[in-house]
Amino acid sequence: MSNPSLLILAGDGIGPEVMAEVRKIIDWFGTKRGISFDVTEDLVGGAAYDVHGVPLSDATMEKAQEVDAVLLGAVGGPKYDKLDFSVKPERGLLRLRKEMDLYANLRPAQCFDALSDFSSLKQEVVSGLDIMIVRELTSGVYFGEPRGIIKEGNERVGINTQRYTESEIARVARSAFELARKRGNKVCSMEKANVMESGILWRDVVQEIHDAEYPDVELSHMYADAGAMQLTRWPKQFDVIVTDNLFGDLLSDLAAMLTGSLGMLPSASLGAPMANGRPKALYEPVHGSAPDIAGSGKANPCACILSFAMALRYSFDLGAEADRLEAAVNAVLAKGIRTADLLNTEGVTPASTSEMGDAVIAALEESL
Ligand code: NAD
Numbered sequence: 001m002s003n004p005s006l007l008i009l010a011g012d013g014i015g016p017e018v019m020a021e022v023r024k025i026i027d028w029f030g031t032k033r034g035i036s037f038d039v040t041e042d043l044v045g046g047a048a049y050d051v052h053g054v055p056l057s058d059a060t061m062e063k064a065q066e067v068d069a070v071l072l073g074a075v076g077g078p079k080y081d082k083l084d085f086s087v088k089p090e091r092g093l094l095r096l097r098k099e100m101d102l103y104a105n106l107r108p109a110q111c112f113d114a115l116s117d118f119s120s121l122k123q124e125v126v127s128g129l130d131i132m133i134v135r136e137l138t139s140g141v142y143f144g145e146p147r148g149i150i151k152e153g154n155e156r157v158g159i160n161t162q163r164y165t166e167s168e169i170a171r172v173a174r175s176a177f178e179l180a181r182k183r184g185n186k187v188c189s190m191e192k193a194n195v196m197e198s199g200i201l202w203r204d205v206v207q208e209i210h211d212a213e214y215p216d217v218e219l220s221h222m223y224a225d226a227g228a229m230q231l232t233r234w235p236k237q238f239d240v241i242v243t244d245n246l247f248g249d250l251l252s253d254l255a256a257m258l259t260g261s262l263g264m265l266p267s268a269s270l271g272a273p274m275a276n277g278r279p280k281a282l283y284e285p286v287h288g289s290a291p292d293i294a295g296s297g298k299a300n301p302c303a304c305i306l307s308f309a310m311a312l313r314y315s316f317d318l319g320a321e322a323d324r325l326e327a328a329v330n331a332v333l334a335k336g337i338r339t340a341d342l343l344n345t346e347g348v349t350p351a352s353t354s355e356m357g358d359a360v361i362a363a364l365e366e367s368l
Pocket residue numbers: 014018073074075076077078090093262263264284285286287288289290291292293298299300301303341
């Protein structure tokens with residue numbers, strides 16, 4: 001049987017720097033765990049624009065459709081700020097998400113023990129926190145029609161439309177219930193059914209899918225504004241949260257920051273199952289290309305490394321190996337090895353990007 005395939009799109013800025021550390025880890029799994037991937041590398045974002053004049057070539061898009069998973073670094077940078085909107089680096093990422101139809105965006109908020117004093121919240125509120133926000137990514141108010149800015153009499157009117165079909169709600173609800181079964185078996189669905197018809201439908205459909213297909217999973221419903229309050233008051237009450245595109249955009253950023261640095265946050269975007277049963281999948285750190293530190297060796301590679309851990313778990317059914325990698329990151333932090341973004345004390349020398357990657361490899365070795 002052939003190895004599972006992985007397309008690596010390192011992108012711009014710190015993207016290639018953090019991805020180099022993931023490559024070391026992929027090699028480690030090959031030599032030490034006998035888990036090998038057929039890895040192809042290609043260009044996205046500004047790097048693709050420089051070569052092809054577009055932020056994602058058709059050939060790269062085709063490859064992305066064929067592989068078992070895509071791992072992306074980051075795109076963008078000041079060099080490309082003045083480009084036409086249609087060829088901006090970010091359009092490459094949007095094209096991937098759209099054409100792969102990645103409708104479920106998974107954003108974990110997990111507190112690593114050694115970083116529990118790094119949150120702006122009290123330690124007891126965040127220590128041990130492990131929640132997953134599932135955000136609907138391909139519909140809702142960011143895509144609904146009609147939209148635009150029109151003239152009404154003497155003034156301009158800005159219009160966006162929140163629109164969800166039953167099937168769009170049902171498929172992301174299934175993603176959330178499936179995930180919950182592999183975690184704490186609890187889903188909280190968030191919308192604004194008190195003031196929005198799309199929220200009423202959202203609540204109804206999530207409940208119907210639950211009752212028909214996932215009665216074993218504990219389901220609750222919450223208004224999204226109350227959800228934001230509860231997330232900062234006592235986030236540990238949640239396991240999986242499922243919500244729409246707009247509320248998910250805000251709530252996932254809020255939840256992610258409960259745990260500290262942007263340099264630690266992975267994400268996954270999943271679509272429908274392919275012929276081999278694996279979901280279409282794109283894994284990427286939440287952070288951008290960080291032009292302010294690009295090229296200085298200061299980038300924290302953990303978000304990208306943890307994105308690869310998500311790939312092991314969700315694309316390749318290697319949950320135990322994902323646990324091993326996450327535990328290795330935790331062990332490195334527990335030893336006090338930190339990149340600059342994780343240090344709030346003077347006088348401690350930060351680890352460089354590659355030193356952090358090497359420390360994770362050393363911790364993986366210790367796990368054997
Ligand atoms: P950013 O995430 O790149 O950086 C925000 C801040 O966090 C910066 O100070 C940066 O140094 C720091 N930071 C980010 N990642 C880090 C890491 N791994 N280790 C240490 N520090 C880290 O966001 P921005 O500055 O708003 O955007 C910069 C560029 O990235 C823009 O062109 C933007 O469009 C693009 N962007 C891309 C993505 C993506 O590729 N998914 C996401 C967000 C922003």
